Amino acid sequence: MNTIPTSPPEPLKHLPRTWWARQRWLFLRRLSQLSILALFFCGTWTGFWLVKGNLSSSLTLNLLPLTDPYLVLQIFATGHMVGITAMIGALLVLLAYLLVGGRVYCAWVCPMNIVTDVAAWLRNRLEIKNTLTLSRSLRFWLLGMTFILSALTGALAWEVINPVSLLHRGLIFGMGAGWGVILAIFLLDTFLIKRGWCGHLCPVGAFYSLLGHISPVRVSANQREHCNNCLQCFTVCPEPQVITPALRGAAKNISPVIQSSQCCNCGRCIDVCNEQVFEFKLLKPKQVIFSPFKNKLKQHNP
Secondary structure (H helix, E strand, O other): OOOOOOOOOOOOOOOOOOHHHHHHHHHHHHHHHHHHHHHHHHHHHHOOOOEEEOOOEEEEOOOEEEEOHHHHHHHHHHOOOOOHHHHHHHHHHHHHHHHHOOOHHHHHOOOHHHHHHHHHHHHHHOOOOOOOOOOOOHHHHHHHHHHHHHHHHOOOHHHHHOHHHHHHHHHHHOOOOHHHHHHHHHHHHHHHOOOHHHHHHOHHHHHHHOOOOOOOEEEEOOOHHHOOOOOHHHHHOOOHHHHHHHHHOHHHOOOOEOOOOOOOOOOHHHHHOOOOOOEEEEOOHHHHHHHHHHHHHHHHOO
16 A cells, blocks of 8 residues: 655755866866967967957057057056057957957966966965955956056056966066066965955956946846855855845845856856856846846845
8 A cells, every 4th residue: 555755855966077177267267368368379389370469459460459448548548549459349348248248258268367276275274364454445446447547658557567467478488577566465365365466456357347337247146045055155155245146135036147247257155056056147138127126125134
């Protein structure tokens, strides 16, 4: 005689995740960063220049110009003008990051990200706790100062010490004294402030975060009810404050989509989550426009 079970069946256990499932987005990011560097190196290796220039301004196949819009704005602040080719390149880059998210630049393009990721890894291995605290808004003040300095000096003052430019140009043309700046940031992130450079000080990241407000490409905690509070996502995320509303906002009916423009779409939360809570999501236009405002209202209303 068949009987009806009096208790629910035990939940199915997760199968062990493969290396690819645990490291996929990190691997793809490193592939992207190193491939971009290789495109610039190609000319010195083969004599055939696929890409000329550097991350500030480049020309691909003598046809496609790409220019850092942040650099163009600094040039305007000095009182100088830029050529039509540079303007076209800046508009192309601007459009691209408006679509995929401004801080995608930080996680998928910027070579300094490799340096700061290694520093974060070493800091965790050495179990170093925070020794200094800085406001994350400081980077926006520094961003404003770069424009003020350009206007006062009539020169690209920030570009003289910009570690992103120093590292990229240095790897291609020779580093020189630029190693000192890179080493100082590595030591800062390792021993003094967790994610100190990218998360608190870098004006380049601050600028590109301003382009991320209307991007339809987002990380979403679609399976947040499966979260077991292991906190691995907070540990690996370079901007952990962006996770909380999406992951813990179900009680207030807050969207599981990470809306903050500070999210760099690095995908590390997806990699490390054994419960597979996170995934990339492509938002509809009305979600891009209205969801951030709805979520802010819900966060401030009990």
